[in-house]
Amino acid sequence: MLQSIFIKGEISNCKYHSSGHIYFTLKDEKGTLACVMFATYRSGLSFRMQEGQQVIVGGHVDVYERDGKYQLYAKQVILDGAGFLYERFEALKRELEERGMFSPIYKKSIPRFIKTLGVVTAPTGAAVQDIINVATRRNPYVQIILYPAIVQGEDAAPSIVRGIKALAAMGVDVMIVGRGGGSIEDLWAFNEEMVAQAVFDCEVPIISAVGHETDTTIIDYVSDLRAPTPSAAAELAVFDYELIQDSILDCKERLHRQMLRNIQSQRQKIQSYQMKLKYLSPAGQIREKRTYLIQLEENLQNAMSRKLQDRRHKLEIYIEKMKGLSPLEKLNQGFSYVKAPDGKSLRHTSQVKVGDTVQIHVIDGRIYAKVTDKEADDVTRGKLC
Numbered sequence: 001m002l003q004s005i006f007i008k009g010e011i012s013n014c015k016y017h018s019s020g021h022i023y024f025t026l027k028d029e030k031g032t033l034a035c036v037m038f039a040t041y042r043s044g045l046s047f048r049m050q051e052g053q054q055v056i057v058g059g060h061v062d063v064y065e066r067d068g069k070y071q072l073y074a075k076q077v078i079l080d081g082a083g084f085l086y087e088r089f090e091a092l093k094r095e096l097e098e099r100g101m102f103s104p105i106y107k108k109s110i111p112r113f114i115k116t117l118g119v120v121t122a123p124t125g126a127a128v129q130d131i132i133n134v135a136t137r138r139n140p141y142v143q144i145i146l147y148p149a150i151v152q153g154e155d156a157a158p159s160i161v162r163g164i165k166a167l168a169a170m171g172v173d174v175m176i177v178g179r180g181g182g183s184i185e186d187l188w189a190f191n192e193e194m195v196a197q198a199v200f201d202c203e204v205p206i207i208s209a210v211g212h213e214t215d216t217t218i219i220d221y222v223s224d225l226r227a228p229t230p231s232a233a234a235e236l237a238v239f240d241y242e243l244i245q246d247s248i249l250d251c252k253e254r255l256h257r258q259m260l261r262n263i264q265s266q267r268q269k270i271q272s273y274q275m276k277l278k279y280l281s282p283a284g285q286i287r288e289k290r291t292y293l294i295q296l297e298e299n300l301q302n303a304m305s306r307k308l309q310d311r312r313h314k315l316e317i318y319i320e321k322m323k324g325l326s327p328l329e330k331l332n333q334g335f336s337y338v339k340a341p342d343g344k345s346l347r348h349t350s351q352v353k354v355g356d357t358v359q360i361h362v363i364d365g366r367i368y369a370k371v372t373d374k375e376a377d378d379v380t381r382g383k384l385c
Contacts, residue, residue, distance in 0.1 A: 002061040037074040054080040102221045108205040118167035118175040123148035127180040127230040134234035139241040151179040156189030161198040178209030190217040209233035349376045
């Protein structure tokens, strides 16, 4: 019977030896028992042993021959009470994590807009009131369905499982599972494997809200979303109706402004098209061509005027030149000229012979004369040749 025994007591005189062995005394109000844990068994120790800790030590009792005293050779040491539950918590946490129940790939997203909210918690207490108050304040149109579960004691875990399944069968949009704060013993129902499995198997997204912000349970790792408190869970589950209203009004105003800008832009485009159509229409083209023809006519008239002016100026110059060369002008100056019988201007003596009649033109008429003689000048003849 003494080869496998568990003894509960308080640690005293605990010493960690350099060899790796641990020596300590286990005591209660009735007596003491010397204990030793060899280094080979320390790997199973999940905490550091300290004075005053309540523990349960498993091992065998034998006589230490040198002193002739009974001694407990410890193979396993676990914390009693909360410490024991903590070890169970860590063991189940490791097991479920190895099974993949904490993996993010299994987490379902929480719907942003819900119509029905399921709550698995105790029907009395601050937790349910906080959830109802926050959810109603954020959106008074959300229907809250409460499953009055037992959240503490031996019947708590089965009751929570039944609540999760019942609300899932009702088809709620999202579910809050939790309770108010308490000790690890009070919250232990939410660390049971059957509750964790029910949360994992549920098709409805679940928000865990167990205890206060510092409290952590197994379903916090399995659930789709963890809330630090029941009030925070209600805020995460229920959208704020006023914010949505404000957002809708803001979108409405922005849409109205954008529509006005678009209408104004389209009106400007229409006006631009009207101007283009007016410009490109047959009547507009005819008006434009008429205007262009009027401009061409004016340009032509101006060019003709300039050309005539230039020609008049040149003509005046030629007139003046002609005046300088005109025989009549010479006659006006007292000169005259003679025409041969053939009507040509008489310039050489060879053009007439004695007896011919010539015409002498003066300023006021003609004089007819008969050639009685002619004499050629040698110098003049040479120049003419």
